[in-house]
Amino acid sequence: MQVTRRAPSFEPCPCEPSRPYAECCGRWHAGTPAPSAEALMRSRYAAFVLCNEAYLLSTWHPSTRPAGVTFDRGQQWLGLKVVAASVTGVNQAEVEFIARYRIGGGSAARLHERSRFVLEGERWLYVDGEQRGTRR
Numbered sequence: 001m002q003v004t005r006r007a008p009s010f011e012p013c014p015c016e017p018s019r020p021y022a023e024c025c026g027r028w029h030a031g032t033p034a035p036s037a038e039a040l041m042r043s044r045y046a047a048f049v050l051c052n053e054a055y056l057l058s059t060w061h062p063s064t065r066p067a068g069v070t071f072d073r074g075q076q077w078l079g080l081k082v083v084a085a086s087v088t089g090v091n092q093a094e095v096e097f098i099a100r101y102r103i104g105g106g107s108a109a110r111l112h113e114r115s116r117f118v119l120e121g122e123r124w125l126y127v128d129g130e131q132r133g134t135r136r
């Protein structure tokens with residue numbers, strides 16, 4: 001059973017420490033649709049940091065959505081950098097990002113992924129991602 005960690009509104013957002021959580025991803029976590037694929041991607045990263053399984057599942061396209069999300073308690077997220085965000089179709093977009101993390105006491109690693117998103121109604125949904133290679 002996972003317990004969602006709550007970020008108090010005045011705390012920095014996990015996706016961008018210079019912005020308060022309440023004025024960044026907190027709005028999308030609270031139910032307002034993220035206005036762009038990049039905003040959704042950032043809010044999903046923040047949801048991973050906060051172990052917000054319900055949000056991750058609700059923003060996952062039904063065709064690729066897993067039954068559940070397992071959080072690795074030993075995995076510490078260190079930061080997110082959006083490399084590129086591009087509109088690829090009428091209701092489609094791609095976001096390339098690098099997320100840095102550490103597992104246990106190990107050295108920092110990078111997840112470099114290009115993710116695909118579709119707009120359904122007013123909500124962006126994550127479809128899938130292609131890893132661009134993991135390097136330190």
Ligand SMILES: [Zn+2]
Nearest residue numbers: 013015024025
């Ligand atoms: Zn954020």
